[in-house]
Amino acid sequence: MKKLVIFDLDGTLLNTIRDLGTATNYALEVCGYPVHDLESYPYFVGNGVSRLLERVLPEDTRTPANVERLRIKFMDYYGKHNTDSTEPYAGIPELLETLQKLGVNVAVASNKYQSAVDKLIYHYFGGIRWSDVEGQRDEVPVKPDPSIVFSILSKVPTPKDDVLYVGDSGVDMETARRACVESVGVTWGFRPESELRKYGADHIIHRPVELLSLLESSKFFSQEPVNDI
Structure with a gap:
């Protein structure tokens, strides 16, 4: 049985897109820039706050100074409103509780x-006993650099073939590949299934409960590019 499951946060455990988009639009409006439809934000997020704010700015205004102006406004607003509309995806709380009962370690690796x-x-x-929860810090490169996975493994020593990395984007699949751990792409998040396939997901699942069937898998990096569940 797999011993450690590492989860991405945004788009995997939690649907955060409305709160992220609202906070970013607030910062844009206050700083005098045009805002974006909330439906466009799934393609802006995924690489940390700095890249998000750079992407939403008009192309000819993407300077470090302007990104920093947005960051100040974004951080203030998002810190106060990041639970307004955010909610767990259906089936995620039950999945985490089941993993805990099975004795599987769970961790978070996020660019937030x-x-x-x-x-x-x-x-x-x-109520979940997390083995490690890691977000973006100045001293750690953002995903898809695998440093965050290595940091988790240093705190939760686990053979790599006993690890599953679960995420909703190409960034997550590439992170897992670089860390040499088995990847699971989820289709309920921010990015389409085609992106998960493009970046070589070892498995693709459509409901959280389907992850449980992968816990018993002893095959590390299947012969097929993707195993549909």
Whole structure:
């Protein structure tokens, strides 16, 4: 049985897109820039706050100074409103509880800044015994750099063939590949299934409960590019 499951946060455990989009649009409006439809935000997020704010700016205004102006407004607003509309995806609380009962270690590896990750995990999943919860920190490169996975493994020593990495984007699949751990792409998140396939997901699942069938798998990196569940 797999011994450790590492989850991405946004788009995997929690649907955060409305709160992220609303906070970003607030920062854009206050700073005098045009806002975006909330439906466009799934393609802006995924690489940390700095890249999000850079992407939403008009192309000819994407300077470090302007990104920093947005960051100040975004951080203030999002810190106060990041649980307004955010909610766990259906089946996620039950999945986490089942993994805990089975004795499987669970961890989080997110490109969201650490204080927000800590707040959201405590707010929505406070009853889960997390082995490690890691967000974006200045000293750790953002995903798809695998450093965050290596950091988790240093705190939760686990053979790599006993690890599953679960996420909703190409960034997550690439992170798992670089860390040499088995990847599981989820289709209920922010990015389409085609992106998960493009970036070589080892497995694709459509409902959280389907992850349980992968726990017994002893095959590390299947011969097929993707195993549909």
